[in-house]
Amino acid sequence: MLTPYDFQENLQQRAQYIRNRLRAGSPVIGISYDNGILLLALKRRGRKVYEVYDRLMFSAIGNQADVENLRLAAIDFAHQEGFVRSPDDVTIQRVVGFALSPALKKAFGDPLTTPFVARALFAELHDAPERDQFYTLNYDGEFLPYERFAAIGGTQTAEEQATRYLEAQLTHLPTLESALPIALIAWGVAYEAAQQEDADSVSEDAARNRLREMLGEAQVEVGVLERQTLRENRFRLLTHQQLEPYLKRL
Secondary structure, three states: OOOHHHHHHHHHHHHHHHHHHHOOOOOEEEEEEOOEEEEEEEEOOOOOEEEEEOOEEEEEEEOHHHHHHHHHHHHHHHHHHHHHOOHHHOOHHHHHHHHHHHHHHHHHHOOOOOOOOEEEEEEEOOOOHHHOEEEEEOOOOOEEEEOOEEEEOOOHHHHHHHHHHHHHHOOOOOOHHHHHHHHHHHHHHHHHHHHOOOOOOOOHHHHHHHHHHHOOOOEEEEEEEEOOOOOOOOEEEOOHHHHHHHHHOO
């Protein structure tokens, strides 16, 4: 029979195990810009940024199978909501709060169930940039909303340092062209901070060097949801040709 102490110790051990697994994960940076919203990550294989619904997209770090399960659950719930209720009722808050968070919380707290090794970032596009939203979803089911920008990384320190960098750089509503270089360096800040946990802050030069190093073994992936577009689908992945000019400036 489990005592309260055993239960608490089990949760701590599970949390530490998951944090150790997430530390080496590729961060995800989200920024709202004038004509849309973007998610940026580096990938070694497979996709990292996905559309969930017309105005929703998703990326995550962690175990690939767990990330895929979260993606499919989000898509299924969003489309059911859109069919049963209406497309306008499909919101990031409902997807995260009603569909995903309870499942993650249950799996994390049940000692007989394997927990999700994942941390996710969701983005929701609105008609006006000031209404755009981001939600982070943790492996234990906890979630938080953000505006303007957000970041997930391998450690809490990584996220805090990336967020501070984004806040310092994004003093005005950016364009896509001005947001991309900021997102790239923020990724470098988050990744370097996760590897150097005791560092008080990561310099822009250190972040840039780390990013250059990682580009030798990974590719940048950027997904955008466009506010105004002639295409039927608001979501698109930027091509290598579109990203190359920004990578050459690093």
